[in-house]
């Protein structure tokens with residue numbers, strides 16, 4: 001480590017999340033230089049170091065910056081009206097017949113100017129920033145034609161360029177069959193693979209490619225066509241899999257060394273074994289499970305048995321998970337899926353980093369990693385999971401600098 005550094009941060013317990021476990025350092029100190037962690041340990045182990053700044057917390061804990069590894073937070077309009085219709089007894093089918101569902105968000109997203117999409121997404125993203133999120137993944141998938149998918153991806157890139165948060169963009173053009181293709185999924189998959197993805201790769205508009213593998217969306221065969229095109233372009237893949245039925249999409253994702261398979265309510269032990277062998281992360285999305293009042297829980301016991309890293313994300317989207325809080329998802333992952341608080345916190349730190357392919361540089365308090373961390377004036381890490389909703393105060397250090405809360 002350098003003998004002269006930018007800053008020291010002391011006075012709190014460091015919940016390092018090393019290897020996905022607390023590995024807490026009591027009365028710890030973090031040394032930061034040029035946006036990276038260059039040393040950490042207990043106060044009495046601190047070596048001779050000259051720091052430009054010394055910040056002393058008055059107790060509490062420090063965690064790695066939170067990572068929301070699965071969101072659809074760029075979209076036009078919202079679906080509150082159909083939310084109310086459903087609760088007044090109108091069926092999904094009737095809502096869809098009246099033009100509701102994903103395709104209504106597609107209409108609003110196509111009609112919205114890029115600035116309008118940017119401003120509404122910025123507001124939603126700021127909720128996440130206020131609760132300690134320092135890295136977020138955002139998907140396209142509501143444009144469903146080349147120009148509007150590119151428009152969405154440009155807005156996603158602009159969010160990362162404008163706000164103090166690291167943004168990873170994912171192309172989810174294979175989200176639903178566009179109305180113009182009414183039912184011909186193969187035709188849209190062909191357009192995605194032959195026209196859209198080459199442009200996205202060439203213009204560096206996405207860091208990964210995703211698809212929705214489900215009866216009402218794209219089959220495993222169509223999903224594999226998208227994966228093959230992504231691989232040929234050097235783009236990693238991830239997949240919405242086993243949300244509503246068991247199509248072995250997560251096993252297909254594992255065969256393509258997918259960064260993650262997401263939802264997984266209907267995943268099997270065989271899927272978990274395949275994911276473990278491929279080091280594919282299981283991203284759990286309790287918000288959608290909760291809002292859809294789903295009964296089938298993801299096979300958490302199998303993920304534990306085979307050592308599949310579990311992540312937890314908001315899935316922020318207007319239809320099935322209009323969730324503005326990642327911290328609430330921590331509680332739901334424990335209360336609804338039976339995760340321990342330690343597993344849930346690994347799910348928004350180290351395992352979320354792995355789901356984005358950045359585990360080597362993010363997700364835990366370790367030397368050499370990015371200096372994204374959060375101070376919480378609480379007694380223990382479980383409080384971050386225990387308190388239901390609300391705004392827990394926190395101080396966010398982003399790339400080594402205190403991030404002020406006005407963005």
Ligand SMILES: O=C(O)CC[C@@H]1NC(=O)NC1=O
Pocket residue numbers: 101102105175212240243288317318319320
């Ligand atoms: O309803 C929406 O707008 C998106 C639903 C969302 N997308 C997906 O692939 N699964 C979901 O729950």
Ligand SMILES: [Fe+3]
Pocket residue numbers: 070072240315317
């Ligand atoms: Fe999703």
